[in-house]
Every structure is written in structure tokens, then in C-alpha cells.
Amino acid sequence: MGAPPQLTEPISYQLLCLLRDLGPQSRVELADRLTLPRSRLASELDALVDASLIRGAGPAESRGGRRSTLVELNPEIRYAAIDLGATSIDVEITDGRLEPLAAHSEEADISAGPTIMLRRVNEILQKMRVGGAYDRLSAIGVGLPGPVSVRDGMPVFPPIMPGWDRFPLRSTLGIEHGCPVAVDNDVNIMSIGERHSGIAHTIDNFLFVKIGTGIGCGIHLGGQVHRGADGCAGDIGHIQVDGKGPVCYCGNVGCLEVFFSGTALAREAMVAARSGSSAALARRLAAQGTLTAKDVGDAAAEGDVTCINLVRAGGRHLGEVLAGMVSFINPSMIVIGGGLAGLGHLLLAEIRGVVYKRSLPLATGNLLVVLSELGPRAGVTGAAVLASDVAHRQSF
Amino acid sequence: MGAPPQLTEPISYQLLCLLRDLGPQSRVELADRLTLPRSRLASELDALVDASLIRGAGPAESRGGRRSTLVELNPEIRYAAIDLGATSIDVEITDGRLEPLAAHSEEADISAGPTIMLRRVNEILQKMRVGGAYDRLSAIGVGLPGPVSVRDGMPVFPPIMPGWDRFPLRSTLGIEHGCPVAVDNDVNIMSIGERHSGIAHTIDNFLFVKIGTGIGCGIHLGGQVHRGADGCAGDIGHIQVDGKGPVCYCGNVGCLEVFFSGTALAREAMVAARSGSSAALARRLAAQGTLTAKDVGDAAAEGDVTCINLVRAGGRHLGEVLAGMVSFINPSMIVIGGGLAGLGHLLLAEIRGVVYKRSLPLATGNLLVVLSELGPRAGVTGAAVLASDVAHRQSF
Numbered sequence: 178m179g180a181p182p183q184l185t186e187p188i189s190y191q192l193l194c195l196l197r198d199l200g201p202q203s204r205v206e207l208a209d210r211l212t213l214p215r216s217r218l219a220s221e222l223d224a225l226v227d228a229s230l231i232r233g234a235g236p237a238e239s240r241g242g243r244r245s246t247l248v249e250l251n252p253e254i255r256y257a258a259i260d261l262g263a264t265s266i267d268v269e270i271t272d273g274r275l276e277p278l279a280a281h282s283e284e285a286d287i288s289a290g291p292t293i294m295l296r297r298v299n300e301i302l303q304k305m306r307v308g309g310a311y312d313r314l315s316a317i318g319v320g321l322p323g324p325v326s327v328r329d330g331m332p333v334f335p336p337i338m339p340g341w342d343r344f345p346l347r348s349t350l351g352i353e354h355g356c357p358v359a360v361d362n363d364v365n366i367m368s369i370g371e372r373h374s375g376i377a378h379t380i381d382n383f384l385f386v387k388i389g390t391g392i393g394c395g396i397h398l399g400g401q402v403h404r405g406a407d408g409c410a411g412d413i414g415h416i417q418v419d420g421k422g423p424v425c426y427c428g429n430v431g432c433l434e435v436f437f438s439g440t441a442l443a444r445e446a447m448v449a450a451r452s453g454s455s456a457a458l459a460r461r462l463a464a465q466g467t468l469t470a471k472d473v474g475d476a477a478a479e480g481d482v483t484c485i486n487l488v489r490a491g492g493r494h495l496g497e498v499l500a501g502m503v504s505f506i507n508p509s510m511i512v513i514g515g516g517l518a519g520l521g522h523l524l525l526a527e528i529r530g531v532v533y534k535r536s537l538p539l540a541t542g543n544l545l546v547v548l549s550e551l552g553p554r555a556g557v558t559g560a561a562v563l564a565s566d567v568a569h570r571q572s573f
Numbered sequence: 574m575g576a577p578p579q580l581t582e583p584i585s586y587q588l589l590c591l592l593r594d595l596g597p598q599s600r601v602e603l604a605d606r607l608t609l610p611r612s613r614l615a616s617e618l619d620a621l622v623d624a625s626l627i628r629g630a631g632p633a634e635s636r637g638g639r640r641s642t643l644v645e646l647n648p649e650i651r652y653a654a655i656d657l658g659a660t661s662i663d664v665e666i667t668d669g670r671l672e673p674l675a676a677h678s679e680e681a682d683i684s685a686g687p688t689i690m691l692r693r694v695n696e697i698l699q700k701m702r703v704g705g706a707y708d709r710l711s712a713i714g715v716g717l718p719g720p721v722s723v724r725d726g727m728p729v730f731p732p733i734m735p736g737w738d739r740f741p742l743r744s745t746l747g748i749e750h751g752c753p754v755a756v757d758n759d760v761n762i763m764s765i766g767e768r769h770s771g772i773a774h775t776i777d778n779f780l781f782v783k784i785g786t787g788i789g790c791g792i793h794l795g796g797q798v799h800r801g802a803d804g805c806a807g808d809i810g811h812i813q814v815d816g817k818g819p820v821c822y823c824g825n826v827g828c829l830e831v832f833f834s835g836t837a838l839a840r841e842a843m844v845a846a847r848s849g850s851s852a853a854l855a856r857r858l859a860a861q862g863t864l865t866a867k868d869v870g871d872a873a874a875e876g877d878v879t880c881i882n883l884v885r886a887g888g889r890h891l892g893e894v895l896a897g898m899v900s901f902i903n904p905s906m907i908v909i910g911g912g913l914a915g916l917g918h919l920l921l922a923e924i925r926g927v928v929y930k931r932s933l934p935l936a937t938g939n940l941l942v943v944l945s946e947l948g949p950r951a952g953v954t955g956a957a958v959l960a961s962d963v964a965h966r967q968s969f
Contacts, residue, residue, distance in 0.1 A: 324935060334935055382802045394901065403794055405903020406778045409935045416897040417931060420815070429931060498897070501812040505790065505898055507801020535813060535825060539720060539730055539805045 188213065188221050193569040196231060196250045197274055198373075203237030203245035222248060230254070250274065255311035256564035257302060257354075259319045260556035261294065262363065263287050263337055263390055268301050269557045270310040275373070275565060279310035280557070287322060290340030295349065302354075316571075317350055317358045318563030320366035320556050324409050330360045333408070337390075359567040363387070363556055364411055365402055367549070368395025370559030371512055375550040382508045385549070386413075386499070387515035390439045398506070413502070414438065418494050433498050437491035439517055442470035445487055455483035474520045485523060492524045496531025503536040503544065514549030521548070584609065584617050589646070589965040592627060593670055594769075597645035599633030618644060626650070646670065651707035652960035653750075655694060655715045656952035658759065659683050659733055659786055662690070664697050665953040666706040671769070671961060675706035676953070683718060686736030687745075695749065712967075713746055713754045714959030716762035716952050720805050726756045729804070733786075755963040759783070759952055760807060761798055763945070764791025766955030767908055771946040778904045781945070782809075782895070783911035786835045794902070809898070810834065814890050829894050833887035835913055838866035841883050851879035870916040881919060888920045892927025899932040899940065910945030917944070 191211055196202060202210075208218045225231045234247040254273030259266070264286060270279045281301050287294060305311065323335025330347025332338055347358045361369075368385030371377045377385070377397070385395035394411040396403040404410055414434040415427050422431025435441060446468040450458035457476035462468050477484035499511060511532070513525060529546045536544075551558055587607055592598060598606075604614045621627045630643040650669030655662070662681045665673045677697050683690060701707065719731025726743025728734055743754045757765075764781030767773045773781070773793070781791035790807040792799040800806055810830040811823050818827025831837060842864040846854035853872035858864050873880035895907060907928070909921060925942045932940075947954055 396902070398794055398799055399797070401795070403902070405936070406905035407903055407935050407939060409933055410901065410903035412900045412903075412933050412936065413897075415931075415933065416900055417893060420893070497813060497816070501809075501894070501897055502901055504808045504812055505806065506792070506799070506902070507803055507806035507808075509802035535811075537805055537808050537811065539803050540801070540808065543803060 188217070189225060190569045192221060192225065193230060193250070193565075196248065197565055197569075200274060201234045201247045201249035203247050205237070205245040207248070253312070254315045254568075255313070256561050256568070257311075257314050257317045258557040258560035258564060259298060259317065260363065260366065260560055261285075261287060261298075261319065261321055262556075263322045266294070266298060266301065267553075267557050268298065268305070269561060270305050271561045271564075273315075273565070275558070275561045277557075277561075279305050279308065281305065287337065287341075288339050291344040291346070291349075292340075295346075299353065314354050314356045316356050316564040316568035317354060318366070318560035318565075318567070319346065319350070319358065319360045320363040320560050320563075321346070321360065322363045324412075325360055325362045325365075326408050327359075327361055327404060328408075330358065332360075357567045357571045359563040361402075361559075361563060362393070364393035364395045365404070366559030366563060367514055367551075367555035368397060368512070368559065369402060369562050370551055370555040370557070371514065371549055372397060373562045374558060375512075375555065376547055377510055377512055380510050382506075383510035383512060384499070384502060384506075384508050385512045385514060385555075386495070388438065388495070388513065388517035388520075389515040391434050392438050392495070394502075396506070398508075413498055416498050416501075418497055433494060436494040439470040442473050442487060442491060442517070443468055446470070446473045446484075449483050449487070455481055457481040457484065470517055471519065474517070477520065477523060488520050488523050489527045491520075492527025493531055496528040497535065499528060500532045500535030503532055503540050507540045509543055510545045510547065512547055512549050514552070514555055518548055518552070584613070585621060586965045588617060588621065589626065589961075592644065592646045593961055593965075596670060597630045597643045599641035599643050601633070601641040603644070649708070650711045650964075651709070652957050652964070653698060653707075653710050653713045654953040654956035654960060655713065656759065656762065656956055657681075657683060657690065657694075657715065657717050658952075659718045662694060662697065663949075663953050664694065664701070665957060666701050667957045667960075669711075669961070671954070671957045673953075673957075675701050675704065677701065683733065683737075684735050687740040687742070688736075691742075691745065698750075710750050710752045712752050712960040712964035713750060714762070714956035714961075714963070715742065715746070715754065715756045716759040716956050716959075717742070717756065718759045720808075721756055721758045721761075722804050723755075723757055723800060724804075726754065728756075753963045753967045755959040757798075757955075757959060758789070760789035760791045761800070762955030762959060763910055763947075763951035764793060764908070764955065765798065765958050766947055766951040766953070767910065767945055768793060769958045770954060771908075771951060772943055773906055773908055776906050778902075779906035779908060780895070780898060780902075780904050781908045781910060781951075782891070784834065784891070784909065784913035784916075785911040787830050788834050788891070790898075792902070794904075809894055812894050812897075814893055829890060832890040835866040838869045838883060838887060838913070839864055842866070842869045842880075845879050845883070851877055853877035853880065866913055867915065870913070873916065873919055884916050884919050885923045887916075888923025889927055892924040893931065895924060896928045896931035899928055899936050903936045905939055906941045906943065908943055908945050910948070910951055912949075914944055914948070 234249040237245040237247045250273035256271045258269045266285045267282045269277045323338045324333050326333045332341045350358045364387045377383045381400040383397050387393050392414040394413045415432040417431045418433050419431035423435050425432035425435045449455040450462040461472045473484045477488050533541050630645040633641040633643045646669035652667045654665045663678045666675045719734045720729050722729045728737045747754045760783045773779045777796040779793050783789050788810040790809045811828040813827045814829050815827035819831050821828035821831045845851040846858040857868045869880045873884045929937050
């Protein structure tokens with residue numbers, strides 16, 4: 178269509194991804210999968226052995242004829258997967274196949290700024306290193322709770338991350354650890370994780386909707402993450418659902434997040450507890466002194482009618498926005514993830530109801546609306562995929 | 574990201590596209606552009622000469638050193654570009670560079686069904702052939718006013734095309750004319766035309782919004798048309814803009830098309846003329862016996878306040894939907910086309926106002942909202958691009 182032709186990924190990149198995703202492979206299998214002449218494959222593999230990225234792993238099982246030999250990733254490859262949330266740090270060390278070798282989670286406040294947060298991340302990594310999880314890192318993948326310029330490896334105008342705007346995260350971590358670093362936003366890494374080893378595995382066109390403090394969306398089209406012209410695609414939390422609705426903190430009226438988000442549910446829970454419309458919430462408020470969205474989900478699961486209605490109303494508003502996205506982009510799957518995915522089937526049923534009713538029949542005929550499989554591990558899983566991806570690209 | 578690597582387009586395809594878009598090129602220039610060894614280029618060009626797709630075109634201007642020779646597309650290549658609208662047939666015959674050699678437009682009713690419509694298309698083509706516009710066709714590109722399965726080359730559940738559902742258009746035309754045929758929907762071909770030689774030239778991420786009888790959207794992401802999992806992406810006419818709005822013919826309430834489309838404007842114009850709120854429309858109704866959306870645009874251009882407000886209200890509703898799309902997909906350009914693009918700057922100003930106000934600042938900082946450059950020729954231009962594309966792919 179007049180578009181510049183897409184470049185093929187280098188063979189070495191494809192080989193490393195195959196060994197990451199499928200484990201040890203025989204030379205015959207690799208040549209078959211990439212439809213490469215054996216001689217070309219041999220020279221590519223030799224280069225990867227020389228670079229200590231892969232190694233021989235003994236003879237393969239016979240398929241008749243001369244026996245092939247297995248190759249596998251260097252077992253000493255180590256990736257650090259770092260998922261920074263608004264109020265949390267999650268770190269995993271994985272091997273080249275992205276299997277976790279060590280994990281650590283703790284509460285933290287992203288608004289403390291990059292200096293304090295990175296000091297803490299480095300302390301955690303140092304402790305993991307001493308504990309034997311790694312000797313040196315091959316690459317680092319990081320997710321941040323705000324807009325990220327993937328090209329520059331830094332956050333850009335992040336609304337809830339004071340002090341982080343244009344902080345050179347990629348170069349800072351890269352210099353400190355002497356390895357390539359990839360940075361993306363938290364929703365994108367969750368969607369990447371879910372596509373790599375979750376429910377969206379092998380799905381080329383899907384949306385990953387994260388419902389947490391706010392609401393964001395990771396977009397995979399044609400098998401690739403779509404980040405948009407300025408890297409901020411997927412910001413659906415401020416799409417208008419009611420032009421006559423209440424004012425949002427962003428200054429506009431009737432944004433989705435005013436009606437449904439962790440913040441909105443917590444606020445509505447307080448109102449319901451104090452007005453006496455929910456005995457379950459009133460009990461919890463008395464016991465805990467405050468309420469969160471989780472309390473609404475728990476009380477709904479116990480059958481509290483007010484809480485069930487709150488979850489349903491939230492799902493309806495989200496469903497209205499998603500119905501538009503389905504008509505517009507025609508995905509084959511919507512994955513619901515993030516902290517509030519715990520609201521579960523009640524939420525899912527409401528979203529499905531609205532989307533199936535509101536969108537074009539042709540677009541919903543094969544559409545799946547499902548919960549995240551990886552749950553709280555979606556972020557670190559995606560960060561590890563990011564790390565391996567940048568390592569595979571930079572290692573030749 | 575675990576995605577299967579994209580295949581490079583074949584060299585011969587790239588060569589044909591370069592010669593189509595840039596005209597005659599020297600062998601040196603082609604080798605440079607494709608970073609190919611001269612020997613590889615020579616063998617590719619030889620094959621294309623043997624297939625009568627290209628030919629030598631004399632010596633190139635000297636760049637110093639040994640003089641290179643020019644190659645160009647075979648001047649006898651002929652494409653038929655056919656744009657079938659709800660009420661119109663537009664046909665162009667072009668050469669290999671997509672320059673029109675002959676054109677024909679007439680009114681027609683798509684609901685007459687495929688047999689009658691195709692008979693008329695073939696009569697038009699036959700007349701053009703006899704008139705010397707072509708001897709034989711190299712390929713045909715067709716746009717249809719409804720959802721199309723591009724893979725199968727046929728319309729699928731088209732709402733305004735009775736008798737056309739799953740009609741095997743590609744194979745029927747292909748057998749009749751002995752050449753490859755490509756079929757897509759009208760909005761996609763308009764967007765393809767606009768990207769090839771209109772205002773979206775070289776723009777990788779843009780939306781083309783067609784405002785006609787209904788409203789549809791062509792989506793280009795990463796330089797490719799995005800058609801969605803079921804081929805129906807871009808169907809934005811039935812996105813809800815007001816949950817308490819009037820019932821749409823689709824059965825849902827408050828769809829965009831209820832508020833803004835050619836049909837909606839014509840209906841509102843009749844109300845305004847009869848209620849006496851617009852003298853300009855009342856005059857036109859008396860003279861013509863009926864009113865269309867064009868009358869609203871013309872009267873607005875003359876300063877009729879009621880019509881100005883109708884256009885503004887329409888633009889505002891469309892802007893609300895587009896604001897959501899901008900937050901979601903972060904394009905770098907929105908092109909407004911179709912029959913009602915004639916409402917012009919009044920409409921554009923209103924759309925811009927809403928989109929810039931409602932979408933994330935990061936997403937609108939570099940966003941352009943512009944009118945189609947190709948106007949009524951966008952469709953046939955895109956159909957010719959489609960034809961050349963399928964010819965380039967099938968000719969080796």
C-alpha cells in the first residue's frame with residue numbers, strides 16, 4: 178500500500194526467541210522452523226555460541242537418519258524484571274527461559290521520586306545477587322505506572338510520579354548494571370506478559386484492560402504492541418462516559434475513571450457505609466477505619482446487595498467504553514487484569530453484557546472477554562519478556 | 574515480544590512499488606534504495622523484464638563514473654479502479670503509475686444487487702476498452718459500501734446491500750477479466766488513496782473518517798491498514814454518544830449516526846424548514862421539494878444560523894467519539910472525508926475543539942485534524958492502489 182516494507186527480524190534474534198519460548202531444540206528443528214539452509218543455520222549458531230548466548234546440549238532424539246544435536250540458551254543468562262507500581266515494587270530474577278529464580282515484593286511510594294526508589298531497587302537487586310540469584314545481569318526490563326517514551330527509555334509527563342518526568346531511567350540503570358535496559362508502562366508490560374505466557378498466548382489482536390487505582394489499556398494489533406504516535410495509546414481512563422457527569426481530577430467531566438476505578442469504588446464505599454445502605458461496608462469501616470475497592474469486592478462476594486450494584490454499575494460504565502473500542506478496533510479478545518480484576522465474574526458478566534449488546538454483531542461473534550491468567554504476576558512476566566527482547570536485539 | 578517475526582516483502586514487490594511511486598529509476602538508485610548488491614538487483618530486474626512488468630528506459634543522467642540505465646514500469650500496464658457507493662459507480666482506468674487515463678461516474682443503486690450492478694460495471698469497462706483506455710487489464714481494485722472479507726474477496730453481512738451477502742465478487746470479476754482482483758470496503762480504499770497521494774502521504778498512524786450517508790473510519794497503524802480480527806474495524810457510526818439518546822435503526826440507543834450523518838442532517842433540515850427556524854432551508858425545500866445534508870452545508874456557508882448550529886452540533890458529537898479514539902489509539906492525524914466533508918472548516922473547527930479539549934494533552938500535542946485532499950477521488954485512487962498491490966504480489 179505504498180508503505181515502506183517491514184524489515185525481517187534478524188535470524189539470530191529469531192533463534193534466541195525460539196530457544197527462550199520452546200526450550201532446547203535440535204539443529205534440524207531450528208532449520209525447519211526458520212526454513213533456513215543448514216549451512217546458514219550453522220554459521221548463525223556458531224556466532225551465538227561465540228557470544229556465550231547459547232551452547233550445545235548433547236544429542237537430540239533420533240528422527241531417523243543422522244542424529245541432530247540440541248542447542249539451548251546459556252544457562253547463566255539472568256534477567257531482572259522490575260515492576261514499579263504506584264505503591265509497590267516487584268522484582269524477579271529469571272533465567273533465559275524467563276523462569277523465575279528469585280522474587281521479592283514490597284510496598285513503596287512511587288512519589289518518593291527516582292533517587293529514593295532506585296536506591297531501594299538496587300538494594301533489593303544487591304540482596305538477590307548475594308543470595309545467589311545472579312552473578313551478573315544480561316538485561317533489565319522495567320514497568321512504570323505512567324506514560325513512557327519507549328524510544329528514550331524514560332517517563333514522560335507521568336501524572337502520579339512527581340520528580341520522575343524525563344528521568345533517564347534506561348541509561349541510569351544501564352550504567353549501574355552494565356547491561357541493556359528496556360522501559361515501558363505498567364499496562365503494556367502486563368499485556369506483554371499475558372501474551373507471552375497467559376490467556377492471550379498466540380492472540381494477535383487483543384486489549385488488556387488494567388483496573389487498579391486508575392484504568393489503562395494495553396493494545397496488541399497484528400501481534401505487536403501498539404503504542405501510538407506519541408507512545409500514549411491505551412489511555413482510556415479519561416474517555417467520556419457521561420457528558421453531564423461529575424468533574425474528574427483531569428479537569429474534564431464524566432471521565433470513565435470518575436465512575437469506575439479503585440479510587441471511585443473506595444469513595445463510593447465510604448458513602449455507602451456512612452449512609453447505612455451497606456451493613457457489610459459499615460462493619461468493615463468500623464473495624465478498619467477506612468475502606469478500599471477490595472472491601473467492595475469482598476462484600477459483593479458475600480452477597481451484599483449495595484456492593485453488588487456498585488460493581489455492576491462500574492462494569493457497565495467500563496463496558497460502554499469497551500463497546501466503542503470493540504466497534505473501532507475489532508479485537509478478538511479483551512483481558513481484564515489489575516487489582517480490581519478480583520471483582521471477578523460479577524464484573525466480567527456486566528462488561529460482557531454491555532459489549533455484546535452495544536457492539537457490531539460481526540465484531541462480537543468471536544470476541545472473548547476474559548480475566549487475566551497471570552494476575553499479579555503479569556507485570557513482572559512482561560518485564561522479563563522486555564528484558565529478553567532487548568538482550569536478544571543487542572547481543573549481535 | 575514472542576510474536577512471529579514479520580516477513581519482508583519480496584524484492585520484486587518492493588521494486589514494482591518503487592517504480593510505481595517514484596517513476597523511472599536508474600539501476601544505481603534502485604540498488605541504493607533497497608541496499609541490494611548489483612548482481613542480485615540485476616537478476617531481479619531480469620525476471621521482471623521477462624514477465625513484461627518493466628522495461629529499460631534508456632541511459633540515466635550521469636552521477637559520475639559509468640553511466641547507469643533507467644528502468645520503468647511497462648507502459649501498457651492497466652488497472653481498473655472501481656468505487657461502488659450506495660448510490661454511485663465510479664470507475665477509472667490507470668496506468669502502472671496510477672495516473673488516470675479514463676474516468677466515468679454515474680448514479681446507481683447498490684441495492685439493485687450484484688447481477689445488475691456488475692452488468693453495468695462491465696458495460697462501462699467495455700466502453701472504456703473500445704474507447705482505447707485499455708486493451709487488457711492487469712488487475713482490478715474494488716471498493717464496496719459495506720463490510721468486506723478482504724481474504725475472501727466478498728462482502729459479509731452488508732446492511733445496505735441486499736443480495737450481496739457473500740457474493741463472490743473477486744472470483745466473478747477475476748474470471749470475467751482474466752486478472753487478479755482485490756476487494757475492500759469504501760472507507761478503507763479512501764484511506765489507502767489518501768495515504769498514497771493525499772494529505773496522509775507517508776503518515777503511518779492516522780484515521781480517515783468518512784462522513785456520508787453513515788459514518789465509518791479507516792485505520793492505518795504502523796503504516797498498515799488495520800482491519801481487525803473479523804475485518805470490521807472502523808465501524809464507529811454505532812458507538813454510543815448518549816445513553817439516553819434516540820433509538821437508532823440498529824436497535825441500540827444514542828448511536829453517533831443518530832446524531833450526525835447525511836441521513837440525520839437531512840432529517841433535521843426538514844424539521845428546521847417546516848418549523849420556520851431556518852428561512853434558507855424553507856426556501857430550498859419550497860424550490861426542491863426535499864432537502865439533503867448538502868443544503869444544510871450550503872445554507873451554513875451563507876450564514877444561516879440554524880444550519881451553522883446543526884453543523885456545529887454534528888461536529889461536536891463526532892468530536893466526542895473521535896476524542897475517545899485519540900486517547901485510545903494515539904494517531905498523528907485525523908482526515909475528514911466523504912460527502913459531508915464539504916461542510917468544511919465549520920465542521921473541522923468543532924471537531925478540533927472537542928478533540929483537543931477531551932483527549933490527553935500528550936496525544937493531541939502533535940495531532941493534526943484535516944480535510945481530505947483527494948475529496949471524491951479518494952475512493953478510486955485507493956482502488957487503483959489496491960489493484961497495483963495485488964498485481965505486484967501475484968506477478969511472480
